[in-house]
Amino acid sequence: MVSAQHYFDQLMFGVAPYLALITFFLGTIQRYRAQAFSYSSLSSQFLENKRHFWGMVPLHYGILVVLGGHVVAFMFPREVLAWNGHPIRLYILEISALVFGLLTLLGLVMALVRRLVYRKIRTVTSLADIVLYALLLVQVGSGVYVAVMCSWGSSWFAASATPYLWSIVTLDPDISYVLAMPFAVKLHIVNAFLVIGFFPFTRLVHVLVIPNPYLWRKPQVVRWNRGPGSGA
Amino acid sequence: MNVRSQVSMVFHLDKCIGCHTCSIACKNIWTDRKGTDYMWWNNVETKPGTGFPTQWEDQDKYKGGWEKKNGSINLKSTDKKRIALNIFHNPHMPSMDDYYEPWTYDYQNLFTAKEGPDQPTAVPISKVTGEQINVESGPNWDDDLGGSPIYAANDPNLDGLSEDQKAQLQAIERLVFFYFPRICNHCLNPACVASCPSGALYKRGEDGIVLIDQKKCRAWRSCVSACPYKKTYFNWFTGKSEKCILCFPRVETGQAPACFHSCVGRIRYLGVLLYDADRIEEVCNLPDEELIEGHRSLILDPNDPEVIKAAKRNGIPDAVVDSAQQSPIYKFVIDWRIALPPHIEYRTMPMLYYVPPMSPVMSVRNEDTIEHVSDNLFHDIDEARIPMKFLANLFGGGHEAKVVYALRKQKAIRWYRRALTVGDVTMETAKQMLNEADCTVDEAEAIYRLTSLCTFEERFVIPPSHREEAIEMSQDPHERRQSTGFGFLAGPRRGL
Numbered sequence: 001m002v003s004a005q006h007y008f009d010q011l012m013f014g015v016a017p018y019l020a021l022i023t024f025f026l027g028t029i030q031r032y033r034a035q036a037f038s039y040s041s042l043s044s045q046f047l048e049n050k051r052h053f054w055g056m057v058p059l060h061y062g063i064l065v066v067l068g069g070h071v072v073a074f075m076f077p078r079e080v081l082a083w084n085g086h087p088i089r090l091y092i093l094e095i096s097a098l099v100f101g102l103l104t105l106l107g108l109v110m111a112l113v114r115r116l117v118y119r120k121i122r123t124v125t126s127l128a129d130i131v132l133y134a135l136l137l138v139q140v141g142s143g144v145y146v147a148v149m150c151s152w153g154s155s156w157f158a159a160s161a162t163p164y165l166w167s168i169v170t171l172d173p174d175i176s177y178v179l180a181m182p183f184a185v186k187l188h189i190v191n192a193f194l195v196i197g198f199f200p201f202t203r204l205v206h207v208l209v210i211p212n213p214y215l216w217r218k219p220q221v222v223r224w225n226r227g228p229g230s231g232a
Numbered sequence: 233m234n235v236r237s238q239v240s241m242v243f244h245l246d247k248c249i250g251c252h253t254c255s256i257a258c259k260n261i262w263t264d265r266k267g268t269d270y271m272w273w274n275n276v277e278t279k280p281g282t283g284f285p286t287q288w289e290d291q292d293k294y295k296g297g298w299e300k301k302n303g304s305i306n307l308k309s310t311d312k313k314r315i316a317l318n319i320f321h322n323p324h325m326p327s328m329d330d331y332y333e334p335w336t337y338d339y340q341n342l343f344t345a346k347e348g349p350d351q352p353t354a355v356p357i358s359k360v361t362g363e364q365i366n367v368e369s370g371p372n373w374d375d376d377l378g379g380s381p382i383y384a385a386n387d388p389n390l391d392g393l394s395e396d397q398k399a400q401l402q403a404i405e406r407l408v409f410f411y412f413p414r415i416c417n418h419c420l421n422p423a424c425v426a427s428c429p430s431g432a433l434y435k436r437g438e439d440g441i442v443l444i445d446q447k448k449c450r451a452w453r454s455c456v457s458a459c460p461y462k463k464t465y466f467n468w469f470t471g472k473s474e475k476c477i478l479c480f481p482r483v484e485t486g487q488a489p490a491c492f493h494s495c496v497g498r499i500r501y502l503g504v505l506l507y508d509a510d511r512i513e514e515v516c517n518l519p520d521e522e523l524i525e526g527h528r529s530l531i532l533d534p535n536d537p538e539v540i541k542a543a544k545r546n547g548i549p550d551a552v553v554d555s556a557q558q559s560p561i562y563k564f565v566i567d568w569r570i571a572l573p574p575h576i577e578y579r580t581m582p583m584l585y586y587v588p589p590m591s592p593v594m595s596v597r598n599e600d601t602i603e604h605v606s607d608n609l610f611h612d613i614d615e616a617r618i619p620m621k622f623l624a625n626l627f628g629g630g631h632e633a634k635v636v637y638a639l640r641k642q643k644a645i646r647w648y649r650r651a652l653t654v655g656d657v658t659m660e661t662a663k664q665m666l667n668e669a670d671c672t673v674d675e676a677e678a679i680y681r682l683t684s685l686c687t688f689e690e691r692f693v694i695p696p697s698h699r700e701e702a703i704e705m706s707q708d709p710h711e712r713r714q715s716t717g718f719g720f721l722a723g724p725r726r727g728l
């Protein structure tokens with residue numbers, strides 16, 4: 001018997017990831033081609049400079065570490081499990097993950113409050129920003145909830161989330177890994193696909209244009225209209 | 233020798249009347265869009281005064297420019313090593329409070345107000361939020377307020393002045409001020425360019441104009457902090473930085489930039505300087521007191537056959553070399569040495585120079601008579617109403633000698649002209665002054681001519697840009713012929 005529940009699960013965990021990824025790639029590429037100008041972090045520091053620090057810094061330090069953790073567990077599940085073999089190391093990993101998760105949540109809330117409280121910042125808040133904040137709140141909120149309620153996430157992520165994610169990447173989705181998970185985890189996963197799918201239509205595109213050549217280019221930049229090497 | 237050409241500028245402060253025509257010309261052309269209302273790519277400040285943004289010269293606060301440390305120069309604000317930490321929140325970025333909240337007025341109210349006991353007023357409306365605001369400051373709030381205890385007394389250039397000198401600047405009947413028009417200096421070692429994580433800022437190779445690539449700018453805002461002159465501005469609406477473009481579309485077509493063209497006092501000069509790009513780094517590392525000479529030494533003599541040869545080798549068109557030979561800037565900066573770079577100690581090597589202003593004559597009351605002649609002919613320069621130390625902080629990197637030199641020459645020329653036209657000074661005295669000011673009669677005549685009688689063509693010697701060659705490099709003229717003049721321009725739309 002194939003139940004409605006089954007179709008729903010298939011849709012959420014088997015189909016949604018592909019919809020999200022397709023939108024992500026097509027959307028970001030097309031936006032870059034048509035409107036490169038619109039790729040900007042749309043900083044609002046100029047309009048409000050004090051609360052800004054308390055939102056942006058925790059938000060970014062937190063999210064970058066947490067995302068980094070997800071990537072490591074995805075790429076090197078065996079190493080993570082081996083590391084967790086010692087309880088002490090497991091505690092260290094779990095606690096730091098939780099701390100950075102809370103940092104992200106704190107930053108996100110501060111940033112959101114700042115957006116709503118300051119009149120000047122509200123004038124540069126778009127509908128996309130509001131949807132994005134809602135999605136991120138669900139994402140980070142559910143993440144922190146999972147970290148607290150479903151202990152030892154660093155281990156079970158490596159053991160069951162990683163195989164699921166790989167099954168998606170290898171175009172052979174095996175949703176059995178996720179079906180057994182608690183609701184909060186499922187929410188975290190589905191919402192992640194929403195964030196990815198919505199990504200091209202938000203300011204999140206700034207993540208794709210983070211400056212790296214800066215670290216190795218010469219300090220000064222000169223452009224020649226008559227083509228490189230044409231001298232003066 | 234790596235010869236490059238730079239469109240450079242001189243502002244003659246002794247001629248500036250503070251009318252702000254330049255600022256308005258610029259504003260009407262470039263910065264009347266949403267998000268740019270607060271920007272003044274050209275502004276005219278009263279000195280002493282706090283300037284725009286407030287106290288921009290206070291680099292302890294804003295951390296603009298370069299600093300010399302352990303034998304090399306580093307950006308004071310954020311460089312490669314610190315960018316990762318500072319990109320989310322730029323610790324030294326000025327905010328709108330340091331500039332002002334732009335506003336307009338609710339003029340409709342004058343027509344639509346209900347009948348009442350009072351005259352209707354046009355209340356100020358913020359151009360950011362659209363709501364009524366209480367206007368507390370503006371881009372020129374300290375205009376003409378020399379002597380003011382709020383503005384003039386807080387000028388960062390008062391550093392190092394004695395208490396007496398500071399008091400003198402405020403004393404009633406003796407207070408003094410002058411105007412300081414400012415645009416981007418299109419520096420040789422621009423801090424804004426060096427600070428941009430995205431590499432969106434660049435210096436144009438052909439004419440040295442510093443620009444921001446709007447498609448590459450991602451609002452990391454490093455340039456705003458890094459420019460010590462605060463001449464890159466953040467467009468809060470589009471999320472992109474913008475700055476003075478020296479009206480390059482005008483310059484490329486042989487016209488003077490709008491602020492130059494419209495200048496009522498005719499204080500502005502524009503022309504080419506040839507310089508040696510290979511020596512910039514070396515000069516930027518000189519000790520403070522050698523910076524002005526070092527900066528001058530970068531500029532090459534456009535009549536020197538070696539330089540001309542090297543310029544040719546670098547592909548500089550003959551017409552540009554010709555233009556450099558006619559350059560009024562070369563005369564002011566190198567031949568006459570009376571134009572000085574602003575705040576050379578920021579080490580960005582600005583290519584806009586200022587002729588320092590003369591103060592009103594300082595007189596001595598002797599019983600019933602007021603005298604202003606003493607045995608020392610240059611008496612009133614050494615005891616000028618604007619303390620020399622103040623001008624030295626602005627134009628001498630803190631050292632007075634170069635400023636005194638420029639003022640003595642100007643004064644000697646005035647006396648020389650006085651001897652010729654008014655006759656209350658003997659020619660002998662005038663020539664003695666010229667001599668002491670390191671100036672010949674011919675030079676005096678030339679300076680007089682370029683300062684007082686200058687025509688449009690003498691003030692602006694604009695090099696040909698040869699944009700047609702630039703286009704030919706990338707496009708076949710025959711194909712271009714059939715495709716140009718029709719197409720689509722995409723407006724700058726704010727990102728989601």
Ligand code: HEM
Pocket residue numbers: 041042043044045056060063064067111112115203204206207210319320321451452
């Ligand atoms: C290394 C990577 C990143 C860099 C360099 C970066 C940089 C920035 C900058 C400069 C801003 C503008 C802040 C301002 O001045 O107003 C910003 C805003 C923002 N970033 Fe990032 N970011 C990065 C990664 C991320 C990631 C991974 C996320 C999350 C999913 C994220 C979410 C946001 C959000 C939501 C805002 C808007 C905050 C607001 O203005 O209210 N960023 N980012």
Ligand code: SF4
Pocket residue numbers: 247248249250251252253254255276411413494495496497498499
């Ligand atoms: S237009 Fe000329 S004279 Fe008038 S303020 Fe500007 S620079 Fe000075």
